[in-house]
Amino acid sequence: MTGDRRDQRGRERGPARAGGRAARTAQTPAERRRTGDPARTAALDVLGEVAASDAYANLVLPPMLRSRGIRGRDAGFATELAYGTLRLQARYDAVIELAAQRPTERIDPPVLDLLRLGAHQLLGMRVPAHAAVSETVGLARSRSGVGASQFVNAVLRSIGATPVEEWLERIGATLEDPVERLALQHSHPAWVARGLRQALVADERAPEELEALLEADNAAPAVTLVARPGLADRDEVVAGSEAVAGRWTPTAAVLDRGDPTAVPGVTEGTVGVQDEGSQLVTLALAQVPVDRDGGRWLDLCAGPGGKAALLGAIAAGQGATVLANELQPHRVRLVERSVQAVPPGTVEVRLGDGRTLGEELPATFDRVLVDAPCTGLGALRRRPESRWRRQPSDLGPLSALQRDLLGAALDAVRPGGVVAYVTCSPHVAETTLVVRDVLRRRTDVDQLDARDAVRAVAGDDLPLGPGPHVQLWPHVHGTDAMFLALLRRRPQDGTTTGAGD
Known part of the structure; x- marks a missing residue:
């Protein structure tokens, strides 16, 4: 393509209109940093590890920051840069494709990661x-050599010469379909954007809310804490920290x-995230x-x-017990760690397949929570790489x-008991x-109106859809897009307990 020039060693020199020699000499000697600073270096390493080993950024970055002694504002900068x-x-x-005048497939992956980091900055x-x-050029020089750093310098100078609003118009102009255009501009796979739009409509929300929802997915979420009842008090948590009370x-x-x-x-474990x-x-x-x-x-x-x-803390106050079932051994250990502060004897952690539990323990439980494995499309703001891994x-x-x-779950709950079906995805294929x-x-099952139970917790000001299920939204409620349906196993006398009862 035009401007795809290489020096005698075959290294990328950058597009001619992005600067060529002028772009390389525009920096003063003091600006020509030869190495990357620790925060940017950590962010780059996270991108490489996520791509190379399908690692999750939220599991890779924190230990990396600790091991490298990156703290405070530098740690915050590295986190925002990587996530x-x-x-996006x-x-x-x-x-980058427009600025570099070439497809990203023709850019070496380590150099492309550098360009992405620079573009986000x-x-x-x-x-x-x-x-x-x-x-970023200094980091490129130390990691990929002088030729790559010249290419990075030229492309980033081209990107920086144009405001983000104009870039969004330019990349949007390449697509005719309005949903695909929004998906690209707000960095979602097109199929995810279509699924989210369908879910909005199913919840009787305006399809025009899609853009606000996509924007909310791209906003870095604050950390939300839970003061587990009977173990901690929310007001004391707020008084003893920089936290503020939640909304709902x-x-x-x-x-x-x-x-x-x-x-504190x-x-x-009396307070959790x-x-x-x-x-x-x-x-x-x-x-x-x-x-x-x-x-x-x-x-x-x-x-x-x-x-x-959280269930264990509530159950302890009501004299109930909780069986916490989990299929994966490593997740069993996470559950055991999470419930460590719950009074002994309240929560039993079990390794097993939930699909067989209804046969093993039929009609046994008063309340059952099914937090089902799902695509996680409701928590894209918390898992930055997950949108690119789902198909x-x-x-x-x-x-x-x-x-x-x-x-x-419906086999395991006793007649008269209730099952909560929950997903962290609003996609209708996983919910309604x-x-x-x-x-x-x-x-033998009736669906209850989940709005009644949710409003009993959050109050009447919580905006909800038509029911009988409840769908939460990041752009409306400030939460992950959690779905809740409540189902009651019909009592043995055949009494019907329908939606709204």
Whole structure:
């Protein structure tokens, strides 16, 4: 392509119109940094590890920062740089292709990661352009050589010369379909954007909200804490830290900055890190009246343990016990760690397949939580790389598993007991369609109006859809996009307990 020139060693020199020799000499000697600073270096290494080993950034970055002694503002900068670059990767790749005048497939992956980091600093962070360019070029020089650094310098100078709004117009102009255009501009796979739009419409929300939803997915979320009832008090957590009270639950506190492990109670397990939407659906299950209680509760898919710990804390106060079932051994250990502060004897952690538990322990439990494995499309803001790992083909196997788990939960709950079906995805293939299909196969189950239980926790000001399920939204509620359906196993006398009862 035009400007795709190489020096005598075959190294990329950058597009002619992006600067060529002029771009290479525009920096002063002091600006020509030869190595990358530790925060940017850590962010680059995270991108490489995520791409090379399918690692999760939120598991890779924190130990990396600790091992390298990166703390405070530098740690915050590295976190935003890595996570923001991963979230907005598709947007930046489209910009890079225009600025570099070549497809990203023709750029060496390590150099492409450098360009993505530089683009995020220029278009997504409050980093002065000269610093974003010079620091990234220095990192490129130390990691990929002089030729690559010249290419990075030229492309980033081209990107920095144009405001982000104009770049969004330019990349959007390459697509005619309005949903595909929004998906690219807001860095979501097109199939995800279509699924989210369908879910909005199914919840009787305006399809025009899609852009606000995509924007919310790209906003770095604050850390939300849960003060587990009977173990910690939310007001004391707020008074003893920089957190503020959550919007919807009496257990939530929001920490905009700082290390959550520094908050009293987090290390001991009386306080945990948990999205407020996750807290809300768990508390709602505990609100539903049953004809007798204080018995046995079940968390069918308990890993990593946040909901099990919250259920356990509530159960301890009501004289109930919780069986926390988990299929994966490493997640069993996470559950055990999460419930460490719950009074002994309250939570039993079990390794097993939830699909068989209805046969093993039929009609046993008063309350059952099915936090089903799903695509996680409701938590894209928290898992920056997950949007690029999921495929439409994932929906079929996951929805089949979700149906099996919900069916097992309904077998395990006793007549008169209640099941909460929860997903961290708003996609209708994982939510309403699963519930509808399971209900069609059974004559002993009624769907309750979950809005009643949710409002009993959050109050009447919580905006909700038409029911009987509840769908939370990042752009409306400030939570992950949690879905909740409440189902009651019909009492043995045949009494019907339908939606709204």
